[in-house]
Amino acid sequence: xxxxxxxxxxxxxxxxxxxxxxxxxxxxxxxxxxxxxxxxxxxxxxxxxxxxxxxxxxxxxxxxxxxxxxxxxxxxxxxxxxxxxxxxxxxxxxxxxxxxxxxxxxxxxxxxxxxxxxxxxxxxxxxxxxxxxxxxxxxxxxxxxxxxxxxxxxxxxxxxxxxxxxxxxxxxxxxxxxxxxxxxxxxxxxxxxxxxxxxxxxxxxxxxxxxxxxxxxxxxxxxxxxxxxxxxxxxxxxxxxxxxxxxxxxxxxxxxxxxxxxxxxxxxxxxxxxxxxxxxxxxxxxxxxxxxxxxxxxxxxxxxxxxxxxxxxxxxxxxxxxxxxxxxxxxxxxxxxxxxxxxxxxxxxxxxxxxxxxxxxxxxxxxxxxxxxxxxxxxxxxxxxxxxxxxxxxxx
Amino acid sequence: xxxxxxxxxxxxxxxxxxxxxxxxxxxxxxxxxxxxxxxxxxxxxxxxxxxxxxxxxxxxxxxxxxxxxxxxxxxxxxxxxxxxxxxxxxxxxxxxxxxxxxxxxxxxxxxxxxxxxxxxxxxxxxxxxxxxxxxxxxxxxxxxxxxxxxxxxxxxxxxxxxxxxxxxxxxxxxxxxxxxxxxxxxxxxxxxxxxxxxxxxxxxxxxxxxxxxxxxxxxxxxxxxxxxxxxxxxxxxxxxxxxxxxxxxxxxxxxxxxxxxxxxxxxxxxxxxxxxxxxxxxxxxxxxxxxxxxxxxxxxxxxxxxxxxxxxxxxxxxxxxxxxxxxxxxxxxxxxxxxxxxxxxxxxxxxxxxxxxxxxxxxxxxxxxxxxxxxxxxxxxxxxxxxxxxxxxxxxxxxxxxxxxxxxxxxxxxxxxxxxxxxxxxxxxxxxxxxxxxxxxxxxxxxxxxxxxxxxxxxxxxxxxxxxxxxxxxxxxxxxxxxxxxxxxxxxxxxxxxxxxxxxxxxxxxxxxxxxxxxxxxxxxxxxxxxxxxxxxxxxxxxxxxxxxxxxxxxxxxxxxxxxxxxxxxxxxxxxxx
Numbered sequence: 001x002x003x004x005x006x007x008x009x010x011x012x013x014x015x016x017x018x019x020x021x022x023x024x025x026x027x028x029x030x031x032x033x034x035x036x037x038x039x040x041x042x043x044x045x046x047x048x049x050x051x052x053x054x055x056x057x058x059x060x061x062x063x064x065x066x067x068x069x070x071x072x073x074x075x076x077x078x079x080x081x082x083x084x085x086x087x088x089x090x091x092x093x094x095x096x097x098x099x100x101x102x103x104x105x106x107x108x109x110x111x112x113x114x115x116x117x118x119x120x121x122x123x124x125x126x127x128x129x130x131x132x133x134x135x136x137x138x139x140x141x142x143x144x145x146x147x148x149x150x151x152x153x154x155x156x157x158x159x160x161x162x163x164x165x166x167x168x169x170x171x172x173x174x175x176x177x178x179x180x181x182x183x184x185x186x187x188x189x190x191x192x193x194x195x196x197x198x199x200x201x202x203x204x205x206x207x208x209x210x211x212x213x214x215x216x217x218x219x220x221x222x223x224x225x226x227x228x229x230x231x232x233x234x235x236x237x238x239x240x241x242x243x244x245x246x247x248x249x250x251x252x253x254x255x256x257x258x259x260x261x262x263x264x265x266x267x268x269x270x271x272x273x274x275x276x277x278x279x280x281x282x283x284x285x286x287x288x289x290x291x292x293x294x295x296x297x298x299x300x301x302x303x304x305x306x307x308x309x310x311x312x313x314x315x316x317x318x319x320x321x322x323x324x325x326x327x328x329x330x331x332x333x334x335x336x337x338x339x340x341x342x343x344x345x346x347x348x349x350x351x352x353x354x355x356x357x358x359x360x361x362x363x364x365x366x367x368x369x370x371x372x373x374x375x376x377x378x379x380x381x382x383x384x385x386x387x388x389x390x391x392x393x394x395x396x
Numbered sequence: 397x398x399x400x401x402x403x404x405x406x407x408x409x410x411x412x413x414x415x416x417x418x419x420x421x422x423x424x425x426x427x428x429x430x431x432x433x434x435x436x437x438x439x440x441x442x443x444x445x446x447x448x449x450x451x452x453x454x455x456x457x458x459x460x461x462x463x464x465x466x467x468x469x470x471x472x473x474x475x476x477x478x479x480x481x482x483x484x485x486x487x488x489x490x491x492x493x494x495x496x497x498x499x500x501x502x503x504x505x506x507x508x509x510x511x512x513x514x515x516x517x518x519x520x521x522x523x524x525x526x527x528x529x530x531x532x533x534x535x536x537x538x539x540x541x542x543x544x545x546x547x548x549x550x551x552x553x554x555x556x557x558x559x560x561x562x563x564x565x566x567x568x569x570x571x572x573x574x575x576x577x578x579x580x581x582x583x584x585x586x587x588x589x590x591x592x593x594x595x596x597x598x599x600x601x602x603x604x605x606x607x608x609x610x611x612x613x614x615x616x617x618x619x620x621x622x623x624x625x626x627x628x629x630x631x632x633x634x635x636x637x638x639x640x641x642x643x644x645x646x647x648x649x650x651x652x653x654x655x656x657x658x659x660x661x662x663x664x665x666x667x668x669x670x671x672x673x674x675x676x677x678x679x680x681x682x683x684x685x686x687x688x689x690x691x692x693x694x695x696x697x698x699x700x701x702x703x704x705x706x707x708x709x710x711x712x713x714x715x716x717x718x719x720x721x722x723x724x725x726x727x728x729x730x731x732x733x734x735x736x737x738x739x740x741x742x743x744x745x746x747x748x749x750x751x752x753x754x755x756x757x758x759x760x761x762x763x764x765x766x767x768x769x770x771x772x773x774x775x776x777x778x779x780x781x782x783x784x785x786x787x788x789x790x791x792x793x794x795x796x797x798x799x800x801x802x803x804x805x806x807x808x809x810x811x812x813x814x815x816x817x818x819x820x821x822x823x824x825x826x827x828x829x830x831x832x833x834x835x836x837x838x839x840x841x842x843x844x845x846x847x848x849x850x851x852x853x854x855x856x857x858x859x860x861x862x863x864x865x866x867x868x869x870x871x872x873x874x875x876x877x878x879x880x881x882x883x884x885x886x887x888x889x890x891x892x893x894x895x896x897x898x899x900x901x902x903x904x905x906x907x908x909x910x911x912x913x914x915x916x917x918x919x920x921x922x923x924x925x926x927x928x929x930x931x932x933x934x935x936x937x938x939x940x941x942x943x944x945x946x947x948x949x950x951x952x953x954x955x956x957x958x959x960x961x962x963x964x965x966x967x968x969x970x971x972x973x974x
Contacts, residue, residue: 045726053730054677343806343818356653357653357675362674
């Protein structure tokens with residue numbers, strides 16, 4: 001951050017408030033529990049019990065009272081914050097890194113035509129195999145992986161030119177047939193299918209490798225602008241409402257862990273970042289110093305690393321800060337619906353859900369996580385806006 | 397921007413305070429008082445709600461507590477309970493039992509109509525019984541009927557028809573038993589063998605429940621699974637004179653909190669034992685509402701089954717350790733005024749029940765840890781190391797209460813090094829999971845009586861004959877030849893006192909062998925609108941809606957101001973607030 005940006009940031013009271021809120025939330029979540037004698041999951045039947053077995057009201061022992069099974073609310077709030085911040089930061093890191101990579105690539109390579117089949121292979125095959133691996137572990141999503149694989153194989157058929165040789169057609173058809181078999185077996189249930197799936201996949205790749213060797217003389221596949229390809233993919237993903245997509249994915253996962261939440265949130269939230277970074281890259285790549293360094297014959301990775309990336313980092317940080325706020329809400333929504341970590345893990349969304357029926361008897365159960373979410377989201381949003389104003393005074 | 401933001405926050409805070417303030421002032425008294433001197437009259441729809449879902453509407457296969465009240469309405473049987481819990485004839489005008497206790501003869505009423513308009517004959521009765529007991533039918537209650545003569549031959553297709561059920565004329569049916577059975581009439585009063593229309597055919601088919609058809613006082617109208625069930629009065633029923641409601645409508649998948657609001661707004665006519673805790677406290681302490689609230693101990697128990705075919709519960713010591721690790725004194729503090737925490741199977745109201753038999757499961761942490769150590773999984777409480785190495789998935793029920801209980805259990809079991817992961821399951825999902833062998837190691841279970849006899853608690857839950865490939869009621873998949881033999885003897889024993897002694901011995905065995913943790917007997921809370929009349933808590937049958945009638949005057953008075961319906965209610969409450 002250069003000096004002028006820092007000055008602008010310092011003069012922005014909203015940004016400073018945001019920074020303070022973020023600092024308070026982080027300090028409370030990570031340091032708070034150190035100062036308490038209570039643990040988040042142990043009920044206190046002696047001091048934490050209200051009349052009729054209702055939650056205990058705030059007292060000297062339990063500053064914020066206790067929850068529905070007499071656990072200290074304040075400590076749970078801090079632990080919930082810890083989870084929320086961890087999820088938000090990791091998922092944001094994944095999303096921003098992925099979004100930046102795809103955005104920069106898409107923007108910089110606009111106008112470069114690539115072989116569709118190569119891109120499909122590059123994307124779908126590793127993804128499909130990763131999913132198959134994950135689903136063997138999680139015993140879920142096999143059907144989904146198979147669909148993805150099948151989709152890629154069928155698309156590949158469409159990408160064939162009409163002049164393609166008989167072997168290309170054979171290869172494409174074989175891929176599609178394998179894909180259909182995969183989908184059928186994948187949807188038929190889990191047991192035993194994973195092995196079939198992997199075997200069929202490997203067979204298909206072998207046949208394809210053979211095909212590649214036979215057909216080097218010609219270019220049998222359609223070529224498309226890389227930017228178009230990437231951005232139409234983003235369009236498809238953006239067509240799904242974010243929270244809905246995240247909920248569907250979480251519901252599909254049998255066993256939720258922190259890692260699955262990171263991935264679900266991170267792998268679905270990168271599209272917006274990719275869009276913005278792409279447009280920024282489009283601007284930058286036409287600037288004189290980039291054109292000059294291209295004219296001087298510098299390599300593409302060098303240009304990307306030295307000229308493009310440093311100029312989009314600021315915007316990525318801004319997007320990331322705002323995205324943290326979004327992720328906090330998303331995590332809360334998931335845990336409110338019971339799709340996040342299983343109990344007894346404290347999380348703000350679950351605490352909201354637990355406190356909901358007690359709104360008339362113990363309103364603090366509902367108020368505590370609600371205020372925590374409010375402050376955290378407010379803090380990150382103010383900070384994000386402040387950073388944007390500081391980096392990019394034109395838009396302020 | 398900051399200013400705009402802070403004013404927004406302020407506005408929010410004001411709105412919040414205001415809404416809480418209004419909440420307090422408005423309260424929510426019942427909307428009407430029961431009309432003095434009103435007598436039962438026809439008309440009106442009884443509107444109910446449940447957070448749960450119905451699994452099936454075919455009497456041959458449905459066994460969940462949610463669908464039973466509606467099966468009772470749509471399908472009448474040969475016998476039924478009277479208001480005091482005695483068994484009397486229903487579709488059978490009268491019945492007689494032979495001296496050896498092996499033959500029952502039922503004489504059907506003349507002119508009993510089924511919902512399709514045809515007259516009920518003895519052949520219909522026999523066809524319906526055979527339909528349910530056929531080997532292809534996934535009837536979950538087969539164990540109840542295994543004493544009918546010729547059942548085994550019929551099920552393995554040696555005989556084309558069930559020889560134990562005879563037709564002696566168009567309106568005379570006989571049941572022959574292979575062995576005496578002290579509970580035969582009681583199991584006959586259950587929905588499973590009740591006559592179904594000819595449209596049901598002779599074989600079970602899962603499409604029949606899309607248009608169930610029987611001889612009950614109410615007939616099927618609509619069923620959208622997960623949404624709504626509607627039945628309406630069948631005017632061809634022989635006892636139509638004592639049936640008042642036009643229809644009964646059950647909305648499903650309605651959370652407890654929503655039910656409370658719906659009741660306060662007059663949108664449903666009762667909350668039947670589906671309260672969230674604060675709601676129950678609220679209604680209990682409310683000067684007006686508490687008049688319409690009944691609190692009855694129910695012969696029902698809850699606990700957690702441990703599947704003895706699955707690790708680690710194939711080891712008796714681990715089961716015993718789990719049973720001893722549950723901190724029952726703390727649990728009673730949590731459940732204060734809500735349930736009675738127990739350590740044994742038979743609930744209050746069942747012959748043989750006593751509050752604290754000497755053999756009941758007790759909280760004893762030291763013993764539990766010693767048992768874990770003996771099983772090869774010593775746990776060191778200081779370091780938190782040791783114990784059973786794998787995390788066990790525990791299938792909790794649906795809703796707040798179930799999850800809270802599960803977390804208390806989780807904490808207690810962590811004290812002996814048994815770590816569980818709580819998984820919330822819908823009722824239908826639970827039934828499908830827990831009834832399959834080697835599928836679910838650990839989960840909640842409970843039993844609501846079918847008939848007030850200890851055999852009804854032991855046989856379906858712990859006898860080896862209740863083990864099935866699908867829908868196994870024996871969730872623990874527990875087999876014990878000694879217990880089986882004891883239960884068999886007790887079942888046929890006609891001397892009441894001798895039976896009780898046998899069942900107490902059986903209870904000692906299951907408490908010690910611990911195929912389950914016995915946890916609590918709930919109290920049943922039912923809150924009716926002032927205009928919902930005629931409903932009485934029946935000693936045996938859960939939720940009997942047939943005698944219910946709607947006090948039309950009172951219900952109309954509740955919405956008199958601006959007419960019935962939701963908008964009327966909303967406007968009405970606005971009016972009162974003014």
